[in-house]
Amino acid sequence: MAKKVTLKQIAHEVGLSPASVSLVLNNRPCRISEENRRRIKEVAAREHYIPNQIARSLVTRQSKTLGLIVPNIESRFFSSLAKNLEQRCRAEGYALFITNSDGIPENDVELLNLLVTRGVDGLFLVVSDEVSDNATLLEELSNLPVPCVMVDRVVNEFTCDKVMFDHELGGYMATRYLLQMGHRRIACVVNASKTLTGRKRLLGYLRALRESGLETDLSLVVESEYYISSAYEACTEVLDSDATAVFASSDNIALGLLKRMHEKGKRIPRDYSMVSYDNSAADALFEPALTSIEQNVGELSMHAVGLMMRRLANPAVDPVERVLKPQLVIKESVASAK
Template sequence: MKKTRLIDIAKVAGVSEATVSLVLNNKPSRISQSKKDEIRKIAEEMNYRPNHLARSLSTQKSHTVGLIIPDIENPFFSTLSKQIEEIMREKGYLVFIVNSDDSFHQDIELIRELTDRQIDGLLICPSTESYSNLEQVRNFYHQIEIPFVLVDRVFEGIDFNQVSFDHEYGGYIATQYLIEEGCKEIACFTGGLTTHNGNQRYRGFEKAMNEANLKIDVNAIYDGDYRFETGYKFGKSVLEHNNIDGVFAFNDLMAYGLFKAMFETKTSSNKIKIVGYDNLKQSEMFGLPLTSVEQDINLLGNIACDQLLKQIDDENYKENTVLKPKIAA
């Protein structure tokens, strides 16, 4: 089927192509309201769709943005992606969502691929590997020529737009909850202590343990990767230590892995208290009694989008937003 052009609508309406363009782009003009209505009706009847490529050439905006996430199978990031896509669509932007598989080299390749497609901006949830390549990260991010915002996973000492949660506070309240529940021998399933989020959550864990004068057993600190399978493996190890009475998992997926190990060994949830991180809906869906640190994903997505849109309008705009998590028991 032949694509309808502005000139086709103009012929039917008996006006110039320029007049049709003014009306369909809602530009100020002296055209009567009745004529505007007629032109819009003709456009609709002829199934007219605007040429976004031509529009982007004239406005220098494509009204597209990119979103890079590290693991689309992780419910936290899939929920965040959905939230961001809905917000940006309401603002007139199409979102290209891509998955880096937590690879720093994929981060770089995807950023290049997306910017080559003339997007207006980027929302980046960096890979875990990025934290092992900090100098390269700094150098590469300084070369990005379009607006971008770092979301959830951020870097200290870098002057870019960022929005994240206070993970040290999150780790503190998670551990404090376990202590208040009577736990004294607390294991920790971390998410990689070289990363910002993992390091900050562990610092919060240490702070709460030290305040309570509780000893940290280095053999009960498991360096993880936020994956269910890892939590299951760690869980089997924890259950071999009869002294452990509490576990702080740095995300709910690893906590779910521990639940599986406990179920298989018929270990009561009264024996080991668990606190996760993210407060995923899956806990409620499957009836898992998991206390978790809640991060308001809707708020995170809204602020990230707001920062990006402000930067698109003002290249000098800078903001580093840190949000507070809370315990959801």
């Protein structure tokens, strides 16, 4: 292993003080000649000098690191979000620590503390549970010494920068499309008990039915967490119903339903039409390609990082809440009702 080169060693070789070398390598204003600047950078490059970020942070009071908490890193949507956020943070000169809460609210609090003690300059938070009693989380958020941007899932009771898609509109668009294709018995498999996003998607489903003059049949509303295994179990209720179409409120839910349906000899769209949500995973694993509500992860991460950079530049600015519009991507999983 090569020995780490220090500022003192570079300073000794060029015959200048460590303070002068530090100013040049950190691009700080100084009265050092162009020749000496060139020599310092030449030696630093030759010796593969790596700045000590910990020492630098003691002076600047910035670690140039940010933290991200997601509920399920195995989800294609959240892994794609993490990747996009990391790339955009890196472009802004920040490293991103990515953590996973496993969808457990207590882990949100633990990870907030962990990341703050690691000295991050700010936090991106996708909360585990938006609808239960969030007293502990709210208290923790209220005492955070760094900015927090809530992404995708938000807690209404806490005021901070937030960016999310219009989940109610997404549920409405998915259900309306199935209705337009002639389906009247449409199952909705949704995580409405633990997430506000699920509740909003369910509200969109109900609005589309109501506008079509259909009575709401709650037996067609099936609860499932955003895990393939949970949807696999929930599929029994769909198969036992008289539904001809399904609104699967996440790609993970869609994958669980498809797995169980395939085992039972059911095919999409021959036996059931399906609209999924996220447009992030199913095409790579199943045929036919799923019609889906797309949440553009690049757009979501762009706004999240933009809000964070704005907040870091000026901590006193008013909080912003941005609601983005999803899109219906039509593929091959919906057939006209028979």
